[in-house]
Amino acid sequence: MFAERHSLSAAPDPRPAPSTSARQVLRVLEERIAQKVYPSGGRLPTERELVRELGTNRAAVRHALTTLADSGRIVRRAGCRPQVAPTTAARATARRFTSANQPQTIGIVLPQHEGDYASREIMRGISRVLRSQETPCRQLIFDLTQSTTSPEALEIQACDAVEQEDVAGAIVWPTLSPESLARWRRLQRLGHPVVFVDRCDPEIPCDFVGIDNYTAARDIVEYLIARGHTRIVHLTDSEPVSAVRQRQEGYRDALRYAGLASMERLWSLPHVHCDDLSARLDQDLRSGALPTAVFALNDFSASLLIQHLEDRGISVPDQVSVIGFDDSDCYASSGGVMTTMRQPFERIGQWAAELFLQRLKSPDPAGRPFQHVLLPTRLIERSTCRTLGAPAAEHTREPNIYRGYLL
Structure with missing residues (x-):
C-alpha cells in the first residue's frame, strides 16, 4: 500500500476559464452520460436543442461539448451530432477495470494531527483493510489539520481530485457545508465511491459509518x-x-x-x-x-x-x-x-474501507443501495x-x- 500527502497541481490551461453556465451544462451532460441517458455510442441532442432544453446560451453548450471531446468522452464530427464515445463510459466506470497490477488511488479526507487519536485510529482501520487487498491501494491524504486552506476548501480540492485525477473516490470526515455536500452527491451519481464517517446529513443518501x-x-x-x-x-x-x-x-x-x-x-x-x-x-x-x-x-x-x-x-x-x-x-x-x-474508532475505519471497496467493485456503483453502519x-x-x-x-x-x- 502506498500513501502520500495531498500535493496535486495542474498545468495552466491556456483557454479562458469556463463560465458558470458552461460548468453547469458540463455537469448535466456528464451525469447523463454516466447514467446512460446518453448511452455508449448514442447521439447527444443538437446544440440548439441543448440551449433550449437547459435554458442557457450556445457559448456555454459549445464550451461543455469541447471539454467532453477533449477528455475523450464524446466524438465530434462536422455535420453530425456529438456521439458518446463507443469505447468510453463514465471515467468512474473505466477506473474499476484497470489492470490488477495498477494501484487504485483512494482519497482520505481526515485530520492527521499526531494528538488526534480518533482520526488516527480511523486511519489505522482503513489502512488495515486496504493492506489486506490483493490489488494494491494508494492513499491520497487530504489533511484537515495541517493544510493552510479551510476544511471546506480542502473537501472541494478532494472532489476535484476525484473528478479530474486518477482518484477512484474518497473516505471523508465531512464538514457538511452545502457546497461540499453538493459536490460529494454529484460524485456519487457519477459512480464514485464516497463514504462518510462520524457525521452525515440524514436528508442526503450516502454510505456512512459511525455510532448511534x-x-x-x-x-x-x-x-x-x-x-x-x-x-x-x-x-x-x-x-x-x-x-x-x-x-x-x-x-x-x-x-x-x-x-x-x-x-x-x-x-x-x-x-x-x-x-x-x-x-x-x-x-x-x-x-x-x-x-x-x-x-x-x-x-x-x-x-x-x-x-x-x-x-x-x-x-x-x-x-x-x-x-x-x-x-x-x-x-x-x-x-x-x-x-x-x-x-x-478503528472499527469505524475498517467498516468505511469495506463499504468503499464494495461499491468500487460493484458492477453498478451508482445504483447500489446505500448503507449506514452504526457500531456499538x-x-x-x-x-x-x-x-x-x-x-x-x-x-x-x-x-x-x-x-x-x-x-
Whole structure:
C-alpha cells in the first residue's frame, strides 16, 4: 500500500476559464452520460436543442461539448451530432477495470494531527483493510489539520481530485457545508465511491459509518439518573452537525422519559472555548445552580470542565460527576481516569474501507443501495462519576458495560 500527502497541481490551461453556465451544462451532460441517458455510442441532442432544453446560451453548450471531446468522452464530427464515445463510459466506470497490477488511488479526507487519536485510529482501520487487498491501494491524504486552506476548501480540492485525477473516490470526515455536500452527491451519481464517517446529513443518501449517538447519549443520562442524579447538564457546542444534534436529542429524551424534562439544561458554547466555559461556571456558582453531574460532548470538553471545576475548589466527583465521550484515556500511557462512552474508532475505519471497496467493485456503483453502519459503543466507568450518597472511592473500577447495536 502506498500513501502520500495531498500535493496535486495542474498545468495552466491556456483557454479562458469556463463560465458558470458552461460548468453547469458540463455537469448535466456528464451525469447523463454516466447514467446512460446518453448511452455508449448514442447521439447527444443538437446544440440548439441543448440551449433550449437547459435554458442557457450556445457559448456555454459549445464550451461543455469541447471539454467532453477533449477528455475523450464524446466524438465530434462536422455535420453530425456529438456521439458518446463507443469505447468510453463514465471515467468512474473505466477506473474499476484497470489492470490488477495498477494501484487504485483512494482519497482520505481526515485530520492527521499526531494528538488526534480518533482520526488516527480511523486511519489505522482503513489502512488495515486496504493492506489486506490483493490489488494494491494508494492513499491520497487530504489533511484537515495541517493544510493552510479551510476544511471546506480542502473537501472541494478532494472532489476535484476525484473528478479530474486518477482518484477512484474518497473516505471523508465531512464538514457538511452545502457546497461540499453538493459536490460529494454529484460524485456519487457519477459512480464514485464516497463514504462518510462520524457525521452525515440524514436528508442526503450516502454510505456512512459511525455510532448511534442518540442511544449512546440516552445511555449516559440514564446511567446518571440510576445513580441518583437529577440536576444533569449537557455540555455541548453550537456546531450544526448530526453527531452533536443527536446527542442533544438523546439527552433531552432521557430526561423526559424519567419525568425530569423541567431539569433540562444545555451549556451550549461555540466549540467549547475556555473563556466561554469559565463565564458559564462562574455564573452558576454565583447563582447556586451548580449541577450534580455533567454529560460532556467529548473527552476534550470534559477534561476542560474538570480543570475549571478544580481551579474553583469544586471536587470531581465528590461535588460534580463528569462523563465524557470518545474514551481518549484508553490511549494514555498513564492509564485512564475519566468515565466515558467509548467509540470504536478503528472499527469505524475498517467498516468505511469495506463499504468503499464494495461499491468500487460493484458492477453498478451508482445504483447500489446505500448503507449506514452504526457500531456499538461501550460505557467505561472510571473515577469521575459516583452515585450520590456513596464515596467516590467505590467507583474507581472499570466494569464491562456494553451499549449500542449494529445495523
